[in-house]
Amino acid sequence: DAKTTQPTSMDCAEGRAANLPCNHSTISGNEYVYWYRQIHSQGPQYIIHGLKNNETNEMASLIITEDRKSSTLILPHATLRDTAVYYCIVSSVNTDKLIFGTGTRLQVFP
């Protein structure tokens, strides 16, 4: 599975959009980009995933560059409860496992 690179930490003001970048320059054609988050002391929570096209759901938007070498997770209106570690994971449909990296610690402040 391709390796991902994320900033160690980011800050965001409450109510503003949080844009979390992820580099996955070695991604293969059959690999999806998944985003999870882990709020302190809780289990990881699935957010969104995509292959080529941009995706949006009730939690977030996922923007994938045309060459698929990077992506951005957007939380449109961050709240204090969005403070968490966000993991960007690249995974093939042919694999049964997710490989979690170190993620980005997002701190939303009032």
Added chain:
Amino acid sequence: DTAVSQTPKYLVTQMGNDKSIKCEQNLGHDTMYWYKQDSKKFLKIMFSYNNKELIINETVPNRFSPKSPDKAHLNLHINSLELGDSAVYFCASSQRASEGEQFFGPGTRLTVL
């Protein structure tokens, strides 16, 4: 209703003991997983079961033995506990194998003294 539940939430035990952690999912999923998150917060998969059959075993010591009595349950039994086994263990499930959307339980914090 809790989708993926684990018991116990906390487990404190002595080195050398044998302990079990239970996991249940009520989502009707075919695949279940066990992950370990160590003190440095690295989250790693240990096992994966699909329809009660083992499909992933990530070079975990033989002291760890998963057991899946049915599709909705995946228990983790650990023999001869060691200090290094102290971690948070998460159970997860997905609709099918090779499914990236996984639902995680709340975790079991195991402390070995």
